[in-house]
Amino acid sequence: MTSEATTKQEVETQDSIWLKGIFRPIMVALLVTCLAAGFVAVAQSASPGWGRGIALPFFALVSVESVYTTLWLASSTQRDRRTTRFYAGEVFLLLLAARIVAFFIKGEWPNGAILAQWLRSPLSFLDGTTTFLWFLTLLVWGESTLMMRTLERMGLKPDELAMKPLLPARGMDWNEVRARHPSRSALLARFSAHWLWGGLLLAFCAGLSRVELTPSSGQLMGLRHLGLTPLLQAALVIYFLGGLLLVSQGHLAVLRVRWRYEGTPTDPNVVRRWGWLGVGVLAVIGLIAALLPFGSSFILARALVAVINVMMQIAYVALLLLFTLFGLLVSFIHFGQTAEQGGRAERIPPPVPETMSKGVHLPDWLGGAILWLLMGGIILYSLIAYLNERGVRLDVRHLRRLWAWLQTWWSFWRRRAEQVGRRVGEILTLRRPAQGGIIQTPWRFLSLRRLDTRGRVRYFYLAMVRRASEHGLPRHPAETPHEYEGNLEAGWPELEAEITSLTQAFIDARYTTHELGPEDAKRAQELWKRVRSFLRQRDRQDSGDRADSQTAS
């Protein structure tokens, strides 16, 4: 095999995408440094100015060193170095460095007297600062190593990458290969738990750092709540957001192994874009979260108030301009008078409403109310989800029953209210004074086009009834259409056929259920037109006769 081929095979058997990335090591170093920042903040709250700005950079260096060493040891060529002796040597060097940092922090370097004291009393070497630094150094080293090793183990191993084509020849299957390596899901769960408890520890430290121990006013110990330092706020944000990013990377590792085992080719862009997508998502959520309330006032409310104030200022300026223009116009109109009046006092511009110049202030309770509403919703939702995931299902049948009962109750009372309203309306209508015994209904415009066929037929019949009433043939309320038809035919024998047909059409339209076509309405209209023209003709004739008789007289 040529050296080129060997190199190629080596490249193929290395999970280079996973191992070569610097995103995960940086994030691990940052996370552990943030954790150390919590302890440093607690120390600073107890002893202000502790660390002199050296402690935290030192822990950051320790973290970077631990992460780098873990990655270096993970290489297959460094297998022989993964011994207890190596780790012990590394820790010893770090502790030694911590001791030097302790000298810096305390500002007293070893001199003859100190060395003599160390000889007389060896325990004096371990003063409070040194012990605390050593504790934190060990914590940072341990956390960095553990987190980085967990993430490193999540990558694909050379046998997982390269053995698949060789497996059948060796009489092996994937299950055997899988058995050699830890479950990535278990590793991710372990990492998540580690991050979670670390986060809680950091939050606890942040809480402790706010408490100032002030023995005063006759008490043994006084407690005073302080605000979080920006450093600690940044540490909390970086720890949780960075942790989420690493969890996201762990999930990617789980998926990669799953896809690898089932032999699904993966687009390299999936891995490449993963980190950026995670950063983008967290950036957006982090930004939105920053606008939400987490105190009595919140950024969103302040931003809202600022926007409203700007808008009101603009409106105020616009109104001012308008009034000025109006004033100018008025002054032009009364120019002549102004000349005559000479030194009359200038017109006072109309006062601007006082409220316009003032900004809008949201009530104080609004921020808190929104906060508690949001928090209540989140906690309730989280609690339900937490219980559901553990198989505890909330029995919502009672709630549903209550809801159904409330709906029934509501609809019952609404119906009752409607009935009462209708009844009151009827009573009022009955008590309304009638003019000339006829109830005057308000005038309404009737559109024939909007009426259906039955409506149109009824309209033409009723028009005929109205005309008949005007011409001295009113319909008695007790009369049936057929009875009225007889009266009409007796009055207008010339229109017998039309009246019969129109009456029958009305009866069909009013009392039957069978289909009526547009032609029925058209026919009724024709009949009505004939009746109308007959009546008009008769009216004209009557008026002509009257005119003749008047002329004659």
Add this chain to the structure above:
Amino acid sequence: MDISFLIILLFALFILLRLEFLFYIIYVLFGVWVLARWWAARAPRVLRVERVYTDHAFLGERVPVRLQIRNRGRLPIPWLRVNESVPLELHVPNFVRRVVTLPSRGSVALEYVLECRQRGYYSLGPVNLNTGDLFGLAEAQVQEPRVDHITVYPRIIPLSRLSISSQLPFGAVRTRQRLFEDPIRMIGLRDYEAGDPLHRIHWKASAHAGDLLVTKLDSVISLETAILLNLRAEEYDPQQRINASEWAIVVAASIAHYLTGKRQPVGLFTNGRDPLSGDGVPIGLPPRSGQESLVKLLEILARIELNQQAVVPFAMWAREATIRLGWGTTVIAITPKGDEDTCQALHRLQQAGLNAILIVVEPSLQFRETERRARYLGFPAHLVAWEKDLDIWRVPENAPQLVR
């Protein structure tokens, strides 16, 4: 990762320490949680899957398929596992898998090639899509219901000539049997002989030559042909069922192809099962000429399968299937066996004015007897159990034609 647990713990810590800044962390965690669930649930709804390919192919062809997956949403899809189901006959393994990422309003294409090794009507898909969020909080799976199909035509063995004669006097396929001459196919002139009908005298040419000349007409046959393909599973030898039925389909396709090439109308009647109709009703395609008709016929032959549920024997079904065929139509019965019933059925067709031909596709030692029986009943019988048996119809154009 149990985010709900973490949120509850942080809230408890807030109550304990009155640390308002923890609200920010709670919001972020809750936001991630809600977004992850919403994102994963929404992703499958904004995906559109489309296959770009040629849906008809000939045996041996390689058909590239392009599975286009489009993200119509504004949000990218961090990972999408695509599992496309493909027929094992055309692709090994019977799936195509890949994990891809889709940008906002972007698309990705998955390409694979189908090897058309076996005729048939195959389904491509459904495609299963798995997706999820970046944090492992939610996953979603959806099956894209769209299933596409590909038709692989059966193998066609080119035939150069077919010794099938007709009882019709008009047609387009030349024959050396000078029983019928086509009055519209004049091939030359010859001297008048005693007995030649007067209407054959070419008067203009005779006047020009000064002697009586008669028109010389070409001899042709017309082959309006119906192929009767027996795919009743029960009539096939169980051990040879698959191969023999496939071979019967190849023979039918080859004959149809040959006759269509000769511009003859060809029809197909089969008692096989069409998976597209699924009801097992026999299929009938009346004789038609032209490429369009051939494509229809080949499509049926591509889809058709052995009918396990067919109860009516071929001998009985053949009579019903051919009842509407015109007088003189050639009926080529392709069946596994040439038993007594089959021969009697073809004899009845012969008597009904059809021109029956029997093609037996299962290797049989008793074929001599079948041949003898067929000859006795007045129709030809051929054993075409192997590809070399088709050689009789694959002789070069200039070689002497085998005539019954």
